[in-house]
Amino acid sequence: MLNFDFNTPAFFLLLSKWRLLGLLTVYADNEDVELSILVHPNNRR
Known part of the structure; x- marks a missing residue:
């Protein structure tokens, strides 16, 4: 439904x-794509 x-x-x-x-x-x-990435702070490097 979103794409x-x-x-x-x-x-x-x-x-x-x-x-x-x-x-x-x-x-x-x-054709344009938007990405959003969320990572828990304890797992960021």
Whole structure:
């Protein structure tokens, strides 16, 4: 529903032992793509 191609995933989770460590979101309403990446501060390098 968020992307122009309904088969394109919009959310990717980074899990470790069922704990959420990171999130990547993809917004693509045309050829331009917007990425947003969030990572828990304890897992940043």
